[in-house]
Amino acid sequence: METVRLGLVGIGKIARDQHLPAIAANPDFTLAATASRHGSVEGVTGYHDIAEMAAACPLDAVSLCTPPGGRYEQALTAIEAGLHVMLEKPPAATLSHVAALEAAARRANVTLFATWHSREAAGVAPARAWLSDKKINAVRIDWREDIRRWHPGQEWILAAGGFGVFDPGINALSIATQILPEELFVEHATMDVPAGRASPLAASIAMRCGEAPVRVEFDFLQTGPQTWSIEVDTDAGTLSLAMGGSVLTLPGEEQRTEPDREYARLYARFAELIATGQSDVDVRPMRLVSDAFLLAERRTTDSFSF
Template identity: 45%
Template sequence: MSVTKIAIMGVGKIARDQHIPAIAARDDFELAATVSGSGGVDGIENHDTLADLLDARPDISAIAMTMPPMPRFDAARRAIAAGRHVMLEKPPGATTSEVRQLIDMARAAGVTLHGTWHSRHADAVASVRQWLATRTITGGHILWKENVREWHPGQQWIWQPGGMGVFDTGINALSILTEILPVDLRVRTSVLSFPANRDAPIAADLVFAGPDGVTITADMDWRYADTARWEQTIKTEDGTVKLLEGGARWTLDGVKQKAEGPGEYPGVYARFAELLSRGESDVDDRPLRHVADAFLLAKHISVDPFHDDA
């Protein structure tokens, strides 16, 4: 079995909690280095900059980029130009134009580009997609609510332009929605709530339109003080499917169904390994396009200022 030496760029919570354990669990990847200006991982070679890594380690053929989306384009562009395969944490870029350019660059360079959507690998998602494939969709609703102070403490970048605010997690719901539905949707209306002291929304109310009058609504809110709710309900002519816990389990007409999946980040790396073996890329920008459309169509509402320590 060939082993791909991979580096992680951006050693934050998501890298430590998800990427590093997922890599360690596989025989076909070796975490060979990190890129972090604030310290790397114990026992793993660290470089302060991507340029240092690219110069020092030509044997590292793949880089997982787990830093915030704003600096990701320049880093991915440099890595692709150096002939390295690139994995992008969600979202794949700060703008849709950046993503399209990276796709073209990777194709021209002959390297693999994988824009990951980890929630698509949650245990129940594949089963729901299969069940819905032959059904007629009649409507649905997304409920995506959590406490931002619990799940994103002190992360100031999420409130800056390009940080996406509530869509940083809400886009996970959209990644699942675009994966499981057999029809395409478009954003019809959008209401975004912006804290008076922030540049990104803390809540979003969306209406999606599909074929034959199908409507799916979405309620996303970072001010939810109770236990997080990550749920999607899809109604069909044959019954109602509900995805719970971010796609970890599902019900059909209220009855619990069997859910068997690889787990989110094990699934991400299994897919990356598959793409590398085939010399292919996989970058689906539909969830990001939905977010961009939500901003384009948005009615802006100013709400109370947000403070991390409130």
């Protein structure tokens, strides 16, 4: 496959922290242009928006790192220009938008890749393999982090369509849907929404995986050490994934820890999909978020400011 000429849309924190290093390290891609209202990359031609970039610069693909609210229009612009598209998580603001993009990509014969970076954490694949023949007795998911540390000043995340605490929480759900041998179903949820905001800062969700209860706790106000853990009780003991899936502990075995290569693996997968003419669009994590919002009891809490 020839080197893919890539446009990167949205030059914010996640693009700088993760996407730019992964692109630079992957010989299958050349960063040919960027599109951003506020950011730029030294030595790379920058444009105001994706339409201007697609019209002015020869590209093969784009990677979208913008908030989910405007993702549908941006992705559709790229698809209609004949470009392959990689979407940051969550892939769009609604499930209907994702379905429409998937249909548009099929019509245009281009690749659409809805990414879930946490599935590429080092412990996820071996956890899935170990759980494949186990009886699941109970699951506990705790995803607690500091919004001011990871999303400083990002007002959009608490607005309508911003997902709130489900923006990081969907990472946990992406892992759970990948490793558990049966489907997850939401039974009940509560959400704590700050006064004057549209999206929650905390949530508790009761789910089922087959006959096994699944308890989920999301919190966006945890300071100090951050918690990203999943524990699965089975007939063969308890499996533990910590640090967002990068640290795996199996019953009777030593803890396994490997370096973070999540985004490197995502771009390797994107290159593979383009080369083979395939798409990869799994909406199960987003469907669980949608179900939680539909079923949740919403509680108004004190106002919040960054």
